[in-house]
Every structure is written in structure tokens, then in C-alpha cells.
Amino acid sequence: MIAKSEPLLAIRDLNKQFRGLTALDGVSFDIAQGELLGLIGPNGAGKSVLVNVVSGIYGATAGTVSFLGSDITRLPSYQLARLGIARTFQNIRLFGRMTVLENVLVADKRYLTRPFRSLFAKGAHDDLAAAEDLLERVDLIEKRDALAGTLAYGEARRLEIARALAGGPRLLFLDEPAAGMNEREMQELAAVIRSFRPALDAIVLIEHDVALISELSDRLVVMDSGKVIATGKPVDVFADPRVVEAYLGVEECDD
Amino acid sequence: MLAEQIVNGIVMGSLYALIAQGYTLVFGVLDKLNFAHGEIFMLGGYIGVSSVALGASIPLALLLVMIVCGALGLLVEFVSFRKFRSHDAHITSALSSFAFGLVVLDLVQKSWGTEPVAIELPQTLRVANLEFLGVHFSLVKLSILGIALVLMAALHLAIARTSLGRSIRAVAESATSASLYGINVTRVIQLVFLLASALAGFAGVALAIRTGFASSDVGFTLGIKALAIMAIGGMGDLRGAFLGGLMIGVLEALAFQWGFGQLADTGVWLFMIFVLLVRPTGLFAARSSKEARA
Amino acid sequence: MIQDYVMQTGVNILLAWSVYIILLSGSLSFANGGFMAIGAYVSAVLTVKFGVPLILAAVLAGGVAFLFGIGVAFPALRTRGLYLILVTVGIAASVRAMLESIDYVGGIQGFSGMSGASPWHVVALVVIVGAALWLLSRSRLQRILDAVREDELVAASMGINVLYLKLACFGAGAFIAAVAGSFYAHYILFVRPDEFGILASVYIVLYVVLGGMNNLWGALVGATIMTLAPELMRGLAQWRPTVFGLLIVVLLLVRPNGLLPFRIPTTGRAKRRAVKP
Numbered sequence: 171m172i173a174k175s176e177p178l179l180a181i182r183d184l185n186k187q188f189r190g191l192t193a194l195d196g197v198s199f200d201i202a203q204g205e206l207l208g209l210i211g212p213n214g215a216g217k218s219v220l221v222n223v224v225s226g227i228y229g230a231t232a233g234t235v236s237f238l239g240s241d242i243t244r245l246p247s248y249q250l251a252r253l254g255i256a257r258t259f260q261n262i263r264l265f266g267r268m269t270v271l272e273n274v275l276v277a278d279k280r281y282l283t284r285p286f287r288s289l290f291a292k293g294a295h296d297d298l299a300a301a302e303d304l305l306e307r308v309d310l311i312e313k314r315d316a317l318a319g320t321l322a323y324g325e326a327r328r329l330e331i332a333r334a335l336a337g338g339p340r341l342l343f344l345d346e347p348a349a350g351m352n353e354r355e356m357q358e359l360a361a362v363i364r365s366f367r368p369a370l371d372a373i374v375l376i377e378h379d380v381a382l383i384s385e386l387s388d389r390l391v392v393m394d395s396g397k398v399i400a401t402g403k404p405v406d407v408f409a410d411p412r413v414v415e416a417y418l419g420v421e422e423c424d425d
Numbered sequence: 426m427l428a429e430q431i432v433n434g435i436v437m438g439s440l441y442a443l444i445a446q447g448y449t450l451v452f453g454v455l456d457k458l459n460f461a462h463g464e465i466f467m468l469g470g471y472i473g474v475s476s477v478a479l480g481a482s483i484p485l486a487l488l489l490v491m492i493v494c495g496a497l498g499l500l501v502e503f504v505s506f507r508k509f510r511s512h513d514a515h516i517t518s519a520l521s522s523f524a525f526g527l528v529v530l531d532l533v534q535k536s537w538g539t540e541p542v543a544i545e546l547p548q549t550l551r552v553a554n555l556e557f558l559g560v561h562f563s564l565v566k567l568s569i570l571g572i573a574l575v576l577m578a579a580l581h582l583a584i585a586r587t588s589l590g591r592s593i594r595a596v597a598e599s600a601t602s603a604s605l606y607g608i609n610v611t612r613v614i615q616l617v618f619l620l621a622s623a624l625a626g627f628a629g630v631a632l633a634i635r636t637g638f639a640s641s642d643v644g645f646t647l648g649i650k651a652l653a654i655m656a657i658g659g660m661g662d663l664r665g666a667f668l669g670g671l672m673i674g675v676l677e678a679l680a681f682q683w684g685f686g687q688l689a690d691t692g693v694w695l696f697m698i699f700v701l702l703v704r705p706t707g708l709f710a711a712r713s714s715k716e717a718r719a
Numbered sequence: 720m721i722q723d724y725v726m727q728t729g730v731n732i733l734l735a736w737s738v739y740i741i742l743l744s745g746s747l748s749f750a751n752g753g754f755m756a757i758g759a760y761v762s763a764v765l766t767v768k769f770g771v772p773l774i775l776a777a778v779l780a781g782g783v784a785f786l787f788g789i790g791v792a793f794p795a796l797r798t799r800g801l802y803l804i805l806v807t808v809g810i811a812a813s814v815r816a817m818l819e820s821i822d823y824v825g826g827i828q829g830f831s832g833m834s835g836a837s838p839w840h841v842v843a844l845v846v847i848v849g850a851a852l853w854l855l856s857r858s859r860l861q862r863i864l865d866a867v868r869e870d871e872l873v874a875a876s877m878g879i880n881v882l883y884l885k886l887a888c889f890g891a892g893a894f895i896a897a898v899a900g901s902f903y904a905h906y907i908l909f910v911r912p913d914e915f916g917i918l919a920s921v922y923i924v925l926y927v928v929l930g931g932m933n934n935l936w937g938a939l940v941g942a943t944i945m946t947l948a949p950e951l952m953r954g955l956a957q958w959r960p961t962v963f964g965l966l967i968v969v970l971l972l973v974r975p976n977g978l979l980p981f982r983i984p985t986t987g988r989a990k991r992r993a994v995k996p
Contacts, residue, residue: 225876251878265869267933268862269984276866281859282879286887288859296859296986315984337877458801460921504968509975515801516747517975520928523921524967531960649812649917656805691816698809701802702794 176239178203178341178372179224179255184233186216186223186396193219195396197233201341206363206373208387208404212416215393217376218260221343225257226250237341252283254371256339258330260346266319270310270329273318274301277336301336308332308362324355331362340371348379356382380408392416429561430682431675436566436635438674439573443628444651445658445666446577447621453597453661454617457515460523461501463648464530465622469494469629470639471537474544483634487572490630491623498622499615501525506614510600526644534641541640544633569631576624577667584663593617597661650690653697659707668709722838726906728946729841733899735926735938736848741892742932743861744885745868746796750788750807751896752920753814756912757784758897759904760824766905767832773840777901781894788893789886796885808917815916829911836905844902848895852935862985864888896923929970931977940978 177200186194194216201207209217222228224235226247234243237253245253265273275296281288305311308328313321318329327347334342344363348356356379363386367373377383383390384404392400392407394416400407407413444466451459469490476486505521546565553564584590595603596613604610625648632647633639651670658669673693680689700708734751741748761780765771771779795806824830855861864884866874871881904910922945930941948966952959974980 227872227876247872247875248878248880251876257876259873263870263873265866265873267869267982268865269986271986272862272865272984275859275986276862277877278859279878282863282866282877285860285863285879285884288863289855315986333877456801458805504972508972514975516804516924516928517971519804520921520925521968521971524925524964524971526964528961528964528968531958531964535957535961645918652805653809653812656802660802660805687820688816691813691820694809694813694816698795698806698813701798701806701809705798705802 176203177201178238180234180236180239181220181224182234182236184220184223184235185231186219186228187231193396194223194230194233197393197396197398199391199398199401201372201374203371205388206367206375206386208383208390209374209376209393210378210383210390211393211399214395216396217393218345219396220393221257221345221374221376224250225255225343251337251339252279254338254340255343256334256337256341257343258327258334258345258347260349260376262323262326262330264318264321264326264329264333266317268318269315270305270318270321271301271314273329273333274304274336277333279337282337304332304336307365309358324351327351327359328362331366335366335369341374342370342372343374343376345376346378347375348377348382360386384408427682430678432562432566434675434678435671436570436674437678438671439570439577440628440632440635440670441647441651441654441674442577442667442670443573443624443631444648445655445670446580446663447625448652448655449658449661449663449666450593450617450621452655453663454593454600454614455506455510455518456512456661457506457509458519458522458652459501459506459618459621460519461505461526461529462522462621462625463644463651464526464533465494465497465501465644466625466629466632466648466651467639467641467644468497468529468533469626470633470643471533471542471629471641472626473630473633474542474639475537478545487627487630490626494626494629495619495623497529498618498625501622502615502618506618507611530641530644537639537641539641541638543638546634546637565634569635573628573631576627580620580624581663589613589616650693653693656697657693657700657708659710660705662707662710665707665709669707672708724947724950725838726841726903728943729838729845730899730903731923731926731942731946732845732939733841733848734896734923735930735942736852736935737892737894737896737899738923738927739852739892739932739935739938740895741888742927743864743868744881744888745871746792746807746885746889747804747924748807748889748892749804749917749920749924750791750810750814751892751923752915752917753811754784754788754893754896755900755903755919756814756818756910756915757787757893758900759910759915760818760830761897762901763830763833763904763910764824766835767830773835773901773905777898780901781898784893784897785890789890792886792889796882796889808920811915811917811920815912818912818915827912829909831909833905834908836902838906840902841899841906844898849935849939856935856983857985859985865982865985925967927977929967929974929977931979931981933977933980933982937977937979944978 179201182198184194184197197220211217223230226245230243234241236242242250278297302311305314308331310325310329321329331347348359351359360382375383375386387404390404390407391398392413399416400410400413447462472490472493473486476489501522505525506518509518550565555562555564584593592608592613595608596610600610632643654669654673655666658665677689680686734755737751738748758780761783762776765776765779766773791810795803798806818824819827863879867879867881867884875881926941926945927938931937949959949963952962955962
């Protein structure tokens with residue numbers, strides 16, 4: 171993958187305070203077009219806060235986020251999504267009382283951006299083929315009419331990814347998609363992520379599993395206590411003593 | 426007289442505060458609204474009137490009322506709250522307790538009629554008053570105020586100092602962890618309903634003594650207004666309910682004094698909406714609403 | 720007599736649907752008694768004092784309530800859960816208290832002089848609103864609304880303008896409640912502020928909760944049963960309110976999710992599934 175000159179997303183001096191508690195402290199890095207960026211760090215390092223700020227769920231206290239050169243720091247969540255920034259949630263948040271198929275269909279941008287016009291538009295119809303194709307690729311097609319709330323853990327994780335992809339995003343944040351998965355499920359997930367990669371401009375993967383993240387990522391950003399402490403290729407980053415101390419020293423390594 | 430009006434307002438406010446503390450106690454431990462509370466308050470007035478008519482002294486009547494209303498509170502908890510403990514069920518329990526209130530109201534109207542029933546107070550008690558700086562204060566009103574303040578202070582101390590109070594605070598903080606510490610959560614919730622309803626019953630009698638009669642529409646007028654006062658003071662906050670009650674009582678009295686009486690009700694509700702929008706933890710709640718609960 | 724039943728049931732179905740429409744986007748409104756009051760009073764003033772024809776007056780009153788609904792919902796939607804419920808209770812109470820203090824519409828004494836509504840107006844409106852809700856239930860808009868109701872934060876993170884939809888639902892619900900209120904006022908011929916307020920609002924919510932909150936039939940069935948049940952209790956005439964109250968308590972204990980709790984999937988395969996709250 172060759173990164174183009176302009177970054178897809180540029181984060182500059184991002185700061186987030188919660189009642190005097192600093193969750194993000196001057197975070198700056200770029201996400202290049204075409205890359206799969208791994209975001210790692212111990213629990214409480216600020217990774218999820220960062221995703222929440224970038225996806226508009228929290229407002230930033232200071233700093234800027236720009237998408238293809240335009241400032242998006244103050245945009246509300248739904249407008250960021252319309253620009254093509256999608257995400258999954260660390261604690262799975264599916265629409266539990268809707269069917270698996272509905273969870274995917276609802277993400278269709280043609281309709282959710284114009285909810286009322288979708289009622290009267292001529293020729294408006296659900297893109298069933300695309301939705302079923304997506305479900306096929308995350309291996310959930312058998313479950314298409316099950317209620318999302320009844321899915322097993324691994325299935326629910328995959329449906330979250332499918333739902334995020336169904337909106338046709340350019341940049342996708344995956345917040346610990348492999349949490350709680352066994353080795354086999356993790357390999358399946360890695361295959362799913364690889365297969366979707368060409369359709370997206372960039373993916374940011376937050377993950378604790380060192381093997382998985384090293385295998386998938388082009389580049390890593392390491393956070394600790396709300397700061398970026400290292401960036402670079404996985405091999406280089408894991409050789410960095412500061413990373414070993416902050417990350418591996420604190421976290422129990424799964425493998 | 427302005428001073429007299431202010432005292433009237435404080436007396437009325439102390440009754441609002443008593444009722445509002447009942448709402449806030451239940452909200453504190455369950456995060457739910459008890460819509461039967463106003464009707465229990467209303468019933469208190471009738472039990473009081475009838476006890477006095479049957480020859481009970483006023484203290485005995487008060488005791489009877491608090492027992493009957495407390496017991497009814499336990500029934501409300503059992504019927505309208507016990508089964509709906511989950512967080513999603515706050516609408517179900519609100520509506521169920523509302524329906525319970527409708528039953529109480531109908532039974533009261535069956536037993537005592539729809540017209541207000543006068544309370545028979547000894548003449549000496551009714552006219553007794555104190556003079557202070559040239560202003561006359563009715564002894565009855567001052568006693569009501571005094572007892573209400575004592576009850577609320579006792580409640581406050583019980584919750585702050587006793588082991589039962591500690592249990593109540595623990596359940597308010599988190600029912601799950603309270604039960605892990607071996608606290609019988611159901612028993613604590615029952616206790617809270619008992620206390621809340623007994624206080625409401627007292628407020629009912631006190632109102633009947635103050636106005637001279639028991640009336641079946643006070644549950645829906647004053648009882649619901651106390652709900653707004655609870656929200657103004659801070660939902661789940663005892664001190665907030667107390668200060669909110671006194672404040673609204675006085676403001677209302679002043680509104681009547683200056684001829685805006687008609688707008689008092691609208692004012693209370695608009696004020697509540699304003700507070701919920703601007704400062705949802707309430708006007709008087711301590712820093713963290715979680716800390717301040719019950 | 721039968722006309723009265725049709726009228727009452729129809730008005731209550733419309734009111735229940737007005738709560739259901741707001742509930743579509745996840746907000747439970749106890750303000751609809753207030754919206755109904757606005758409809759009743761605005762249309763009554765228009766027909767009695769200005770000679771506006773009934774239907775036009777009803778639509779105009781609906782428009783006023785639509786704007787009012789959006790105007791109050793915009794700040795109110797900053798709150799959530801029980802706080803939002805209390806705010807809507809406050810709206811209903813304020814509307815009533817305000818009407819009581821406006822002498823132009825008779826204050827506490829009430830307002831009279833209007834006439835001309837027949838049960839057919841209401842039946843026609845029930846058919847229209849019911850058909851619209853039925854079409855909606857099979858549409859993508861319903862699916863988008865369901866997503867908002869399930870988890871508004873996730874819905875927003877997918878690109879749905881949550882506030883816009885919630886405001887639209889509040890406006891539409893207020894409109895329906897107000898038109899129902901207009902016809903009610905012109906049938907009953909005389910309105911007083913205390914007919915509306917909190918009590919009326921709670922009853923309307925009860926219809927929806929008892930019927931079931933996840934489909935349009937729940938509100939219809941709930942409103943119908945709750946309107947006609949007291950009539951069926953004529954034998955118990957003297958004990959009617961008590962039996963009615965106990966009936967609600969028991970129903971909530973036995974079927975806390977309503978009589979018809981299912982949700983109908985929007986993908987055309989109308990498999991009915993039980994839905995937990």
C-alpha cells in the first residue's frame with residue numbers, strides 16, 4: 171500500500187478532560203490513505219476515548235481532527251458518519267430486538283440520511299442482495315432472521331462489523347473486535363478484516379492481542395495515560411523499551 | 426400581613442416537604458416514581474378526621490394515621506414495585522402505582538363521600554394563638570410546623586446515623602452491591618415505603634387540621650405538586666426536597682399575597698421544567714447526585 | 720348512545736396513537752393531554768369566535784400543537800428517561816394550569832358554544848392514521864426509527880439525525896392529539912381545563928402500555944378495551960373505578976409488556992416474535 175500525500179485523518183494536539191481528569195493529553199497522529207493502523211495501549215490509556223472523540227460521541231476539550239483536510243472537530247456524530255467515518259463498539263451494541271438482516275439494512279446511507287424522503291422515493295427498495303452478500307461474508311447468513319439480541323458472542327461481534335461496513339464507510343474504527351474470542355475465532359476475524367480491507371480507505375484497529383495486531387497492522391500507534399508514546403512498524407514498536415514497559419509490563423500477555 | 430403570609434407559606438411548605446421527601450426516598454432507592462403517594466397523603470386526612478370524630482386525641486389520631494398509611498405503603502410496594510425491580514420497568518411501576526392510587530381515591534370517595542369532611546377540633550385549640558411583635562400566629566399552625574420539622578430532622582438523623590439508615594444509603598448507591606454485603610434489599614425497600622407513606626399520612630392529617638377539613642382532591646392537586654417540588658429540589662435528595670418544599674410554600678404564599686395566586690400552579694410546573702433542563706440534579710442537591718441520594 | 724361509544728373509543732385510539740408516534744423514536748410522552756387541550760381550545764376559539772369551519776379549525780389547531788410540540792420537545796429532549804417523563808408531566812400540568820388562568824377561554828369555568836363534530840369525523844381519522852401507521856410499519860423509516868429507539872447513540876454513529884427524527888415524532892404526535900381534541904370538543908360541546916392535564920395524559924399512556932408498545936395494534940386494542948371495559952362493568956356500576964384500577968394493576972402484573980407485545984420485522988417477512996422490553 172502506498173500512502174498518498176494527504177492523510178485521510180489528521181489528529182492534532184487532541185485533548186479531552188472529564189471533570190479535571192485528563193483522558194487525552196495532546197494526541198497527534200495521521201491516518202494515511204490505504205493503511206491499517208493498529209492502536210494499542212494498556213487499559214485506560216485513552217484508546218476508546220480517542221475513538222469516541224473522533225466519532226463525535228464526546229466533544230474534544232482542545233485540538234483538532236481533520237478529514238481530508240477539512241476540520242471536523244465540532245461536527246456531531248451523525249454528520250461524521252455521513253462523511254464516511256464508521257465504528258464498532260467495545261461493548262457490543264447491536265439493535266437487539268431487530269433481526270440480523272434489519273441491523274444491516276438499516277445502515278443503508280441512501281435512506282437513513284433522508285428518512286422521510288425514503289418513504290416516497292420512486293424505485294426505493296432495500297438492497298437485499300448487498301446485505302445478504304455482507305452477511306454471507308461474515309458467516310451470518312443462516313441467522314438473517316434471528317433477533318440480533320439472541321446471537322452468540324462471536325456472532326454479535328461479526329454482526330457489528332457487518333453493520334458498520336453496510337454504510338459504505340471510508341474509515342472504520344474497530345474497537346477491540348477480538349475481545350473474548352478464542353484462537354480460531356480470532357483467525358476467522360482476521361480473515362474477515364483482510365477481505366474487507368480493499369473496500370475501505372483505512373482501518374483503525376484497537377486490539378490487545380499482540381500476535382493479531384502485529385499480523386494485521388501496517389503501522390502501530392501506542393498510547394499510555396492519554397499520550398502517544400510510540401509509532402512505527404510493529405516490529406520496531408515492540409522493540410521499543412518504553413512500549414515494553416508501558417504496555418507489556420502492565421498488561422498480561424494473552425499468548 | 427406579609428409576615429403572617431410568610432409563616433403560612435412555611436407551614437404549607439413543611440407539608441410539601443414531608444410529601445416530597447416520600448417521593449425522593451423511593452426514587453433514591455429504586456429510581457422509580459410512586460404515583461400512589463399523593464393518594465396515601467390524601468387518605469391520611471380522612472383517617473385523621475374519622476379518628477378524631479370517634480373520640481381519639483390528636484396524638485393518637487396521628488399515630489393511627491401513620492400506621493394505616495405506612496401499611497398501605499407496604500401494599501403499594503408489594504403490588505406495584507416488587508415485580509418491576511428492573512431498570513426498564515420504571516414506566517410499569519409508575520402506571521401501576523397510579524392505578525393503585527385511583528383505587529384508593531375511589532374507595533375514599535365511597536366511604537366518606539366526594540364532599541370535604543370537616544374535622545372536629547376543640548374550640549380552644551382552634552382560636553389559640555401566639556402574639557409576637559404584634560403579629561398573631563395560630564398555635565395549631567405552629568405545632569404542625571414544629572412536628573413536621575421534628576419528623577424530618579428525625580428522618581435525616583436516622584438515615585445519616587443509624588445502621589438501618591446505612592442500609593438505605595447502601596441500597597440507594599447500588600442494590601446489587603448492597604445485597605452482596607448481606608443487606609436484605611427487599612426489607613430496606615419496604616422500610617422506605619413504610620417511612621415515606623407514614624410521613625405522607627402525617628402530612629394529610631396536618632393539612633386537614635390546618636384547613637379544617639379532609640378533601641379527596643388534595644392527592645391529585647397538592648400530592649402531584651409535591652412531585653414537582655421533589656424534582657426542583659433534586660430527585661433522590663432529602664435536603665433538596667426539604668428546602669424545595671419550604672421555598673415553594675413561601676413563594677406560593679407570596680404569589681397569593683401579591684395577587685398572582687392564579688399563576689402559582691403554572692409557576693411551579695414551569696419552574697420544575699426549567700430546573701430539570703438546566704440543572705437536572707436539582708437546585709439544592711449536593712455536588713454529586715449519587716452521593717446525595719437518600 | 721352507540722354514537723358516544725364510537726366517538727369516545729375513536730378519540731382514545733387517536734390519542735393512544737399520538738403517544739405511540741412519539742414512542743416510535745423512543746420518548747414516552749405524558750404531555751399528550753396537554754396537546755389535546757391545545758387542539759380542543761384553539762379549534763373551539765376558531766369556530767366559535769371567528770366562524771372558521773370545523774375541519775379547517777381542526778387542522779389549524781393541529782398545526783399550532785405541532786409547533787408547540789416541537790417547541791417544547793427541543794429543550795425537553797436534553798433530558799432522558801424518568802427526567803423526560805417528569806418534564807412531559809410538567810408540560811401537561813402547565814398547559815392545564817395556564818388554560819385555567821386565561822379568562823378569554825372561560826378560565827376554570829370552561830368554554831362552550833362549539834358543535835358540529837360527528838363520530839364519522841373521528842372514524843375517518845382513525846382509518847387515515849391507522850393506514851398511515853400500517854404503511855409506516857412496513858417501511859424503511861420504521862426501521863430507522865426502531866434503530867433510534869433501540870440505541871440512539873449507535874443510531875447517530877451510523878449517520879441518523881436522531882434529534883430531527885425525535886422532534887418530527889413529537890410534532891406529529893402533538894398534531895394527531897390536537898386534531899382528536901378538536902373533534903372531541905366539537906362533539907362534547909363544552910370543555911374544561913381539568914378534563915385534560917396530567918390525569919388524561921396518564922390514561923393515554925396506559926392505553927399504549929397495556930396494549931403493547933411495539934406495534935400499532937397495541938395502542939388500538941389498549942384504547943378500545945380501556946374505553947369500553949368500564950361500560951361492560953355496568954353491573955358493577957357502583958364499584959367501577961375501583962374495579963377499573965384493580966384491572967390495570969392486575970394486567971400490568973400479568974402482562975407487563977402489554978397484551979400484544981410483538982414487533983413486526985420491517986423486511987416483509989411478517990414473522991411475529993415476542994419482544995422483551
